Amino acid sequence: MRILLVEDDALLGDGVRAGLKQAGFAVDWTQDGLAAKLALETEAYDLIVLDLGLPKLSGTELLKWLRSSHFKVPVLVLTARDTVSDRVSGLNAGADDYLIKPFDLDELIARLNALLRRSAGLVTMTIQHSDIVLTPSTHHVSKDGQTIELSAREFTLLHELLLHVGRVQSREQLEQHLYGWGEEVESNSVEVHIHHLRKKLGSELIRTLRGVGYVIDKEDTSR
Numbered sequence: 206m207r208i209l210l211v212e213d214d215a216l217l218g219d220g221v222r223a224g225l226k227q228a229g230f231a232v233d234w235t236q237d238g239l240a241a242k243l244a245l246e247t248e249a250y251d252l253i254v255l256d257l258g259l260p261k262l263s264g265t266e267l268l269k270w271l272r273s274s275h276f277k278v279p280v281l282v283l284t285a286r287d288t289v290s291d292r293v294s295g296l297n298a299g300a301d302d303y304l305i306k307p308f309d310l311d312e313l314i315a316r317l318n319a320l321l322r323r324s325a326g327l328v329t330m331t332i333q334h335s336d337i338v339l340t341p342s343t344h345h346v347s348k349d350g351q352t353i354e355l356s357a358r359e360f361t362l363l364h365e366l367l368l369h370v371g372r373v374q375s376r377e378q379l380e381q382h383l384y385g386w387g388e389e390v391e392s393n394s395v396e397v398h399i400h401h402l403r404k405k406l407g408s409e410l411i412r413t414l415r416g417v418g419y420v421i422d423k424e425d426t427s428r
């Protein structure tokens with residue numbers, strides 16, 4: 206999952222970025238509203254964490270632009286305790302959730318996972334597909350009741366494919382969820398992670414469409 210973090214406070218931004226990376230997200234961090242707008246115009250994100258008080262272009266203005274441009278990406282707004290009116294205007298402008306500073310990093314991660322589930326139209330805390338169960342909040346995967354150990358990137362890939370069952374995603378699309386800015390993309394890394402996922406979860410789970418991409422097919426419920 207790839208996150209755009211927009212926060213002009215260097216200390217807070219650095220801490221949040223580190224925490225989110227630790228939790229397995231790929232994070233791009235910008236420190237002003239215009240840089241965030243440029244990033245949104247050129248990259249694909251799964252989530253945005255947005256401070257409202259920003260230089261160059263405020264978070265509220267960025268949100269208004271985002272929604273008027275029909276970006277569907279979920280936005281969690283960060284706001285100071287003393288700016289309740291900011292918070293209200295942020296939510297009116299199209300934020301999906303907000304957190305008041307100072308906040309707990311675990312709380313932020315839990316909220317982001319909830320937004321991801323909601324945006325994928327999933328209401329449960331876990332994603333189940335045949336005998337595989339994935340729990341985003343705890344990064345846990347099991348197959349037939351047995352815990353399966355996955356690396357952070359294998360987990361992210363599986364999560365992304367399971368959120369969009371039946372939809373083919375290209376290697377480039379999947380790579381975007383694995384890497385943030387400045388992180389070197391290892392060649393063939395998607396292929397390698399898919400290979401490992403198949404070894405751990407069964408060769409038939411993820412289907413390759415040669416030259417197109419990868420898909421987890423919808424479960425056949427007719428049987």
Ligand code: CA
Binds near residue numbers: 212213256257258259
């Ligand atoms: Ca700020």
